[in-house]
Amino acid sequence: MSLDFGLLQTLHRMLRQLTDIEDRMRRGPMKVKIVETNETSFATDEAECLSRQDELRRSSNEKTMQLNEREAKIEDMKAKLNACESNKEFQLLKDRIAADLQANSVLQDEILEMLERLDVVNAEVVDAKANHQKSKDETAVMRDKVKLELIELTAEKERVSGELAESEKDLPGTMMDNYRRLVRLKGENSFAVFMIDNCDNCNQRLTTQTISNLMLKKLVYCPGCGAVLYTKT
C-alpha cells in the first residue's frame, strides 16, 4: 500500500506550526520577566537616590541648626562685652567671638557645599522617579500584550491541534502506534523530507534500497534519526 506523502507533508507542517506556537507561548512570560527585572532595577535606583537625598537633607539641617545656635551664642557674647569688668576679660571674650566666627565661616562653607550636592541629588531623584514610572508603564503594557497574545496563541493552538487530529485519521492504522510515540518524543521532527540523497533532519545518506522504497511511497523510517521520510509533492 502506498503512503499519501501529501498527507505526511501536511502533518509535518502542522506539527511545525504547533512547535512555533508553543515557542511563542513560552517567550511571552520571558519577555514579561525581562521588563519586570528592569523595573526592579529602576526601583532600586530610585530608592538609593531618595536615601541619599534624605541623608543630605538631614545633615544639612543639623549643620544649619548648629550654625544658628553658634550665631545666637556669638550675639550673646557680644552683648556681654559691655559688661566686662576688666580689660583681660574683655580681650578673652573678643578672642572667643573671633574664634567662633571663624568656625561658623567654615560651617557655612560646609552647608553651602551640601546644598549644592543636594541640588544635584534632587535632579537625580526626578530622573530616577521618571525612569521608574516609565519602566512600570512598560511592564504594564507588556503584561497586557503578552496576556492578549497568549489568548490568541491558545486559540491558534486549539485550531491547529484540531486540524492535526482530523488529518491524523487518514494515516494508516498500522503506523498509528509508532506515529504517536514519535510525536510524543520528537514533535515536529517525527517527519523528515528526503532531499536528493539525504534525510533533511539529520543528513543521513540513504541507501539505494531505501530510496527506491521511498519512490514507491512506502513507509520508510530514517535510519539516522528515526523520522518518517517523505518526498515533497
Ligand SMILES: [Zn+2]
Ligand atoms: Zn534522519
